[in-house]
Amino acid sequence: MRVEGLSGINLTAQRIGTPGGFRDPANAFGESYGISSAGAVLVRPDGFVAWRAEAAVARPQEALANVLGRILSAAPAATGGTPGGTGDSLREIGV
DSSP, X not given: OOOTTOTTOOOOOOOBSSTTSBOOTTOOHHHHHTOOTTOXXXXXXXXXXXXXXXXXXXXXXXXXXXXXHHHTTSOOSXXXXXXXXXXXXXXXXXX
16 A cells, blocks of 8 residues: 555555455454444554544545654645544544
8 A cells, every 4th residue: 555645655454344354253343443344543563553543534545644644753744634533633542
């Protein structure tokens, strides 16, 4: 997956509980991470949850570029607003 404005970043996107994705027979993933079936979680390689969106966001690529820019201390690719538009700030979730 490529993120505009942040070259050299390789991400692996995984779907949980959907056809072709990882199985979640108990449907526990979303509840465990505090997201809906349309939400998203960004997990660092060390397992730390760096960001989450409880539900779908209006401009997901822009939100992801913004969040990655903040996490990596780069200039955010998006302008203004909260990462993902959920009201969660990076400070609130530990980044």
